[in-house]
Amino acid sequence: MSTADCLFCRIVAGEIPATVVRETPTTLAFRDIDPKAPVHVLVIPKEHYADVATLAGGDPALAGEVLGTAAAVAEDEGLLGDGFRLMFNTGAYGGQEVFHVHAHLLGGAPLGPMLA
Ligand code: 5GP
Ligand code: ZN
8 A cells, every 4th residue: 555545644644634642753643533442542653564563574663663652652641550551453353454553552441351
């Protein structure tokens, strides 16, 4: 997929609005449009990678920056004490719907052992 066709690349480009909670030179964090928890933030690299495996293989430092941004948002949102979930849905079996890698940061309530 080209970046012109990618929803999250279009958010990075400012072509589609999003509620941004943190931005770094290489990453962006914004609220999920359909939150599954009181706090539900998506954390992405600005550069297009399809999924976490491609990102980790192609640019492990950038993968680390995504994790760092997620941790900073978790702190900003007050999640460090009670805990939170950070997950990457990957591929068809993982239920991935947007093929620009994104970490889901979920918290603010007990989440149970797994998401449905
Ligand atoms: P996936 O299933 O690919 O792991 O998650 C994609 C996520 O993107 C879903 O949680 C969905 O609610 C969210 N999403 C889809 N379209 C938009 C959008 O236009 N803006 C925002 N902020 N989130 C979106
Ligand atoms: Zn993209």
